[in-house]
Amino acid sequence: MKDLDPPELLQVKFGEDAIARQTTPDGIATVWVRAAKIKEVFQYLKSEIAKPFLFLYDITAIDERPRKRENGYPSDQFTVVYHLYSFGRNNFLRIKVALKEDNFSVASISNLWMNANWYEREVFDMFGIRFEGHPNLRRILMPMTWQGHPLRKEHPARATELGPFRLYEEMEDTEQSALQFKPEEWGLQTQSEDSDFMFLNIGPQHPGTHGVLRIILQLDGEDIVDAVPDIGFHHRGAEKMAERQSWHTYIPYTDRVDYLGGVNNNLAYLLAVEKLAGIQVPPRAQVIRVMLCEFFRIASHLVWYGTFAQDVGQLSPVFYMFTDREKIFDVVEAICGGRMHPNWFRIGGVAQDLPNGWENLVKYFIDYFPSKLREYDKMVMQNAIFKARTKGIGIFTQQEAIEWGATGANLRATGLAWDVRKQMPYSGYDNFHFEVPIGHHGDCFDRAAVRVEEMRQSLHIIEQCFRNMPAGPYKADHPQATPPVKKHTMKDIETLITHFLNVSWGPVISPGEVMSITEATKGANSYYAISDGNTSPYRMRIRTPSFAHMQMISYISRGYTVADLLSILGAMDYVLADIDR
Amino acid sequence: MNETINPWLIIAGILGGALTIAPGLIWLERRLLALWQDRYGPNRAGPFGVLVVLADTIKLFFKEDWIPPFADKLVFVIAPAIVAITVLMSFVIIPIAPGFIVADFNIGILFFLAMSSMGAYSIILGGWASNNKYALLGSMRGAAQLISYEVFMGLSLMGVVLLTGSFRVEDIVNAQKDMWFVVPQFVGFVTFLIAGIAETHRLPFDIPEAESELIAGFHSEYSGMKFGLFFVGEYLGIMLISSLVTCLFFGGWLGPDFLPPVVWFLIKMFAFIFLFILLRASLPRPRYDQLMEFGWKILLPITLLNLMITAGIILYRSGAELNIIF
Numbered sequence: 001m002k003d004l005d006p007p008e009l010l011q012v013k014f015g016e017d018a019i020a021r022q023t024t025p026d027g028i029a030t031v032w033v034r035a036a037k038i039k040e041v042f043q044y045l046k047s048e049i050a051k052p053f054l055f056l057y058d059i060t061a062i063d064e065r066p067r068k069r070e071n072g073y074p075s076d077q078f079t080v081v082y083h084l085y086s087f088g089r090n091n092f093l094r095i096k097v098a099l100k101e102d103n104f105s106v107a108s109i110s111n112l113w114m115n116a117n118w119y120e121r122e123v124f125d126m127f128g129i130r131f132e133g134h135p136n137l138r139r140i141l142m143p144m145t146w147q148g149h150p151l152r153k154e155h156p157a158r159a160t161e162l163g164p165f166r167l168y169e170e171m172e173d174t175e176q177s178a179l180q181f182k183p184e185e186w187g188l189q190t191q192s193e194d195s196d197f198m199f200l201n202i203g204p205q206h207p208g209t210h211g212v213l214r215i216i217l218q219l220d221g222e223d224i225v226d227a228v229p230d231i232g233f234h235h236r237g238a239e240k241m242a243e244r245q246s247w248h249t250y251i252p253y254t255d256r257v258d259y260l261g262g263v264n265n266n267l268a269y270l271l272a273v274e275k276l277a278g279i280q281v282p283p284r285a286q287v288i289r290v291m292l293c294e295f296f297r298i299a300s301h302l303v304w305y306g307t308f309a310q311d312v313g314q315l316s317p318v319f320y321m322f323t324d325r326e327k328i329f330d331v332v333e334a335i336c337g338g339r340m341h342p343n344w345f346r347i348g349g350v351a352q353d354l355p356n357g358w359e360n361l362v363k364y365f366i367d368y369f370p371s372k373l374r375e376y377d378k379m380v381m382q383n384a385i386f387k388a389r390t391k392g393i394g395i396f397t398q399q400e401a402i403e404w405g406a407t408g409a410n411l412r413a414t415g416l417a418w419d420v421r422k423q424m425p426y427s428g429y430d431n432f433h434f435e436v437p438i439g440h441h442g443d444c445f446d447r448a449a450v451r452v453e454e455m456r457q458s459l460h461i462i463e464q465c466f467r468n469m470p471a472g473p474y475k476a477d478h479p480q481a482t483p484p485v486k487k488h489t490m491k492d493i494e495t496l497i498t499h500f501l502n503v504s505w506g507p508v509i510s511p512g513e514v515m516s517i518t519e520a521t522k523g524a525n526s527y528y529a530i531s532d533g534n535t536s537p538y539r540m541r542i543r544t545p546s547f548a549h550m551q552m553i554s555y556i557s558r559g560y561t562v563a564d565l566l567s568i569l570g571a572m573d574y575v576l577a578d579i580d581r
Numbered sequence: 582m583n584e585t586i587n588p589w590l591i592i593a594g595i596l597g598g599a600l601t602i603a604p605g606l607i608w609l610e611r612r613l614l615a616l617w618q619d620r621y622g623p624n625r626a627g628p629f630g631v632l633v634v635l636a637d638t639i640k641l642f643f644k645e646d647w648i649p650p651f652a653d654k655l656v657f658v659i660a661p662a663i664v665a666i667t668v669l670m671s672f673v674i675i676p677i678a679p680g681f682i683v684a685d686f687n688i689g690i691l692f693f694l695a696m697s698s699m700g701a702y703s704i705i706l707g708g709w710a711s712n713n714k715y716a717l718l719g720s721m722r723g724a725a726q727l728i729s730y731e732v733f734m735g736l737s738l739m740g741v742v743l744l745t746g747s748f749r750v751e752d753i754v755n756a757q758k759d760m761w762f763v764v765p766q767f768v769g770f771v772t773f774l775i776a777g778i779a780e781t782h783r784l785p786f787d788i789p790e791a792e793s794e795l796i797a798g799f800h801s802e803y804s805g806m807k808f809g810l811f812f813v814g815e816y817l818g819i820m821l822i823s824s825l826v827t828c829l830f831f832g833g834w835l836g837p838d839f840l841p842p843v844v845w846f847l848i849k850m851f852a853f854i855f856l857f858i859l860l861r862a863s864l865p866r867p868r869y870d871q872l873m874e875f876g877w878k879i880l881l882p883i884t885l886l887n888l889m890i891t892a893g894i895i896l897y898r899s900g901a902e903l904n905i906i907f
Binding site: 016198200201207208222309312313314315316319320325379383385386388389561562563564565566 | 614617618620714720722757776784785787788794795796861862863864865866867868869870871
């Protein structure tokens with residue numbers, strides 16, 4: 001008997017009428033499931049089939065009401081979209097649930113997957129869709145006092161649509177009292193049998209949180225009984241912005257999602273758009289992209305390395321590492337003109353060809369950096385106090401990591417060599433030789449060790465780019481590549497018109513939906529782009545690694561002390577903009 | 582050297598010297614850290630940026646002297662004064678040069694230990710009076726740390742006292758004419774230095790402050806000159822420990838004749854101040870319980886062992902007959 005693919009398995013199990021298939025340009029198997037069946041389906045997929053879907057990758061929703069739909073599209077109100085991943089199959093499965101007009105609610109799967117909790121809260125916050133059985137369904141990114149649900153199409157996208165803002169005194173009071181932490185709301189006890197707990201509010205302004213993050217600790221002495229992360233202070237509505245921007249002008253916004261990752265964000269977004277438009281990126285552009293991505297991976301890891309050392313009290317490394325990061329920015333600046341937000345990749349390629357003399361800059365860095373890494377090994381990784389602060393701290397197992405949706409170095413530190421660049425190569429990563437470093441204990445030290453080794457591997461990839469940079473065009477010769485190629489523009493009217501439209505309105509991307517999966521600096525980063533054949537995305541979902549990692553904090557910091565929390569936060573390597581988007 | 586120096590001049594000299602060098606250390610530390618961290622550091626105000634000290638002081642004086650409404654006002658005000666007073670009082674037992682000492686106690690070292698124990702109150706009271714959770718955590722940590730490290734701070738000095746047979750610091754310095762005590766009392770020196778760093782709560786022992794965890798720890802709520810007193814108190818503490826190490830283990834003012842005794846003393850003292858700053862530049866911060874473990878389980882037994890061995894050797898050398906009856 002031949003192996004059935006997941007949709008067929010579902011059809012066999014739940015009957016043809018409960019399960020409908022949809023084809024999408026990204027080739028991810030997509031099925032529609034009746035809302036009533038949803039819990040059974042997930043239970044089945046997670047624990048009853050061979051090569052199960054253990055990893056809940058993402059939950060999001062789509063407001064379908066004003067969408068230009070194809071005939072027979074099963075949803076006309078809201079659609080909840082789940083992405084599952086199976087390690088055994090090395091494949092994703094997309095499950096969609098159409099919600100009916102009278103009842104915007106669906107069963108919660110937060111008891112099946114730990115990480116469903118925050119994703120469902122986000123969908124509730126953004127769309128007002130209720131998840132029945134969720135333990136604490138409340139806003140997560142928007143303030144508690146917010147009116148409306150921002151990602152609904154009727155919600156205004158610009159401040160100017162709302163009228164002038166004034167912070168009256170009463171309003172200030174209500175806003176502030178909404179931020180009051182009430183332990184009962186989180187089911188936290190204020191005292192145990194033999195002691196009263198102290199609630200310590202860390203953040204939103206705190207030197208150890210690296211950004212506007214608030215964590216409320218329930219403390220027994222200095223021991224953490226529980227921790228409640230409060231996010232959303234950095235929320236800018238990157239997903240909502242996409243719905244107003246053209247496909248081209250959205251690129252700079254992606255730079256700012258993981259602001260340390262630079263072009264890695266561009267790439268994740270563009271892979272989705274290029275797949276929708278069917279653009280083949282020429283080899284030279286691919287290698288340029290890979291090279292810059294790896295430069296940014298090192299830059300991001302250097303920031304993490306230095307600040308992590310600082311979190312455990314070591315003052316100096318951060319200065320050395322920022323100096324080295326400047327050396328990377330020298331290269332980035334020469335190639336892109338920008339530094340942290342280079343906004344360099346374009347639909348179909350990159351903005352310009354590499355400048356003359358780029359080889360010298362890259363060569364210099366390749367020669368310079370390895371000795372520095374050895375020095376930092378001695379300074380930080382081999383320091384006895386550093387080891388005492390990080391070894392055996394914040395441990396999670398491989399199973400827990402998957403359960404909570406951890407990716408990137410945090411997952412690899414548990415011993416699973418899962419790197420998107422190897423598993424589902426994109427942008428020609430399969431042509432490069434590099435190792436995927438793994439850890440064994442899943443503690444803070446292993447997470448650090450994995451990242452340090454990743455820098456060496458990234459340098460190795462850069463070296464391969466440097467030695468084997470192919471010749472050829474830096475942008476695809478495709479009508480939807482931006483900015484449009486101008487070669488024939490002045491010679492015939494047809495291309496002039498196309499050029500004019502593509503510059504002024506931006507390219508029209510054909511309808512469909514695509515999810516890209518990339519290995520960003522902090523883990524698996526995805527853009528789930530939905531087009532209804534317009535000049536701007538209909539819906540853009542950004543799945544970021546930091547969001548999933550931050551959700552773990554409360555689970556993995558229990559039983560440790562306040563000082564350990566800083567090690568755990570530091571080793572996690574998150575960026576607030578990446579969490580809140 | 583000279584019995585006729587007016588004691589008021591000595592007091593003025595030491596007080597003035599200490600209160601000038603301590604703020605100067607702020608500049609020195611920032612410059613040295615910058616040097617070791619590949620940066621410039623303060624280099625704008627005055628030559629090499631030394632006037633940054635003046636700017637800092639003026640700024641601290643002109644800041645609003647704010648007492649949080651939820652604080653215990655009296656204790657809140659007293660706490661920073663305690664640290665400055667106790668550290669300054671400790672300086673009275675330190676001989677800068679022969680005869681150049683404020684109060685030539687025959688219990689000099691005991692006086693210093695008493696004063697440093699009193700200093701712990703400033704952290705505890707300051708943190709408690711602030712009525713702030715971070716400050717409370719900081720002061721709890723500080724109290725635990727200071728109490729545990731004081732135990733063997735005293736013990737680590739007893740070897741030196743045994744060798745000299747006196748608590749007077751001047752006697753101890755004079756006893757080092759032939760050999761600095763750092764040689765026979767190397768263990769004592771190391772443990773005293775570690776305890777001294779813990780006493781001044783400098784990195785890697787800065788867990789009462791632990792800026793990445795507790796923001797500013799016990800002095801989170803302090804601003805203006807009250808914060809300034811904590812700040813200067815810390816640098817006075819560095820000076821104090823450095824000068825004590827100099828006197829007790831490195832022969833104080835003793836040195837070849839081509840430089841006056843005061844200069845030898847200052848050279849040695851500054852060498853240890855540099856060491857303090859270098860430690861801050863290079864080491865991470867252990868966790869609070871690790872620090873406690875290190876103190877009680879490693880340093881205390883070592884100190885006790887050192888004391889016993891020293892006592893045993895002295896007894897053996899003195900030719901006393903060991904008539905131990907079991």
